[in-house]
Amino acid sequence: MTDTKYDFGIVGLGVMGRNLLLNMADHGFSVMGLDLDPKKAAxxxxxxxxxxxxxxxxxxxxxAAALKSPRALMLLVPAGKPVDAAIDNLVPYLEPGDIVIDGGNSYFPDTDRRFTALAEKGLHFFGMGISGGEKGARFGPSMMPGGDREAYERLRPVFEAVAAKVNGEPCVAYLGNGSAGNYVKMVHNGIEYGIMQLLAETYDLLKRGLGRSDDELQRIFEEWNNSEVQSFLVEITGQILKKTDETTGQRLVNLISDRARQKGTGKWTSQNAMDLQVPLPNIDMAVTMRDMSAYKEERVLASKTLATPPTTDQDPENWYILETQLRNAFYFAMLVTYAQGLAQLRVASATYNYGLHLEEVAKIWRGGCIIRAACLEDIRKAYSNDPILLNLLLDPGIGGALLERQEDIRYIVKLAIDRGIPVPGYMAALSYFDAYRSGTLPTNLIQAQRDYFGAHTYERIDQEGIFHTQWS
Incomplete structure (x- = not known):
């Protein structure tokens, strides 16, 4: 047994767990790690x-004996049953007032269940999303904790010290009650899905639709990262397109299978948005396209029989203008994707009593995390100006930026259609924009249809009440 009392402990010493503890140690905290694998502990x-x-x-x-009281310890183990098993093993060694943090991508109802169960034992439970990968854990992640506000004060000095910093502000903040932290991280991952899909569509349109070379593609994304679309995902796309395979000398990305994997957080985001009746087409479409990628054999078969439409338009004469239009279209679609995710957070906060402040969410996403981007400062300002903003599209600055670029995204979508290149993410963003700005939608016809075949009734615009019609 050690005589030293440690400030913080982590259970699960994979690369993420070790890096986060080493980050804490660099900032002057004494730390202890637990892993059943002696090699990882060593x-x-x-x-x-x-x-x-x-x-x-x-x-x-x-x-447990070596941690300062009240104990603060984090679980970095795979989501699901391993989290419950780790909690069950730890509880006999814990005391009332101790704090247990789940730092994985747990599904938020599981966090609520654990929050309630541990509260009955006098223990504080936090669900905390961590974004930034292995490098972020070592040098500064974005962290999204939710749980008991008073207990957070025990954690705050550690988290603020190790988090990424933007303009001197740490990319961590107490977000809200219960599972608020895991919920915000879930939506963060959904937005991540959406933006990655948009980048893939951009790459495909340039490469397969317009015949741009690997060198040109790499240059475009590298230049974009010095523009208003600057972001971590744009940055790594440029780096990925530059990487060559050591064995063949070819660009490595051209040798990677197009069957995409997913761990489920994007799907959770879409499923819950449907439960809340929040439209989320960009994230829905990103999940759908990953599902589509799994049907490789069928896609190859279809490619032999379902021909690409003949191209009637000519290649652009001015590539600089086209690249500018495409960058504007991407910026438009990226902003709309953020808007959808933040709209979901607004509704979820009211539904689940999280007490979220969306300015804080945008603030801690500005650095350290996978979806960090220059535009998040504008998004933060939008919620600073109007904390109860219903939708990001209603902010004058964001709305104005979309209006300035809507002609470009319409052109890019039409160009992709003519070339037979699927751009469902761009289409979803434009359709969301057009639907949201429509004071009237054709769902009156849908209501009439439902009443015709199922007597589901409808409402009228000229009279109060609920109506049913014998249509035939």
């Missing part, structure tokens, strides 16, 4: 800098 101490107070162990009893 690796934590081996990677620590000399003089830092860092210890790894395989003993739950030693781990």
């Amino acid at each position: 690796a934590l101490e081996e990677e620590a800098e000399a003089g830092k107070s860092v210890k790894g162990t395989t003993s739950i009893q030693e781990f």
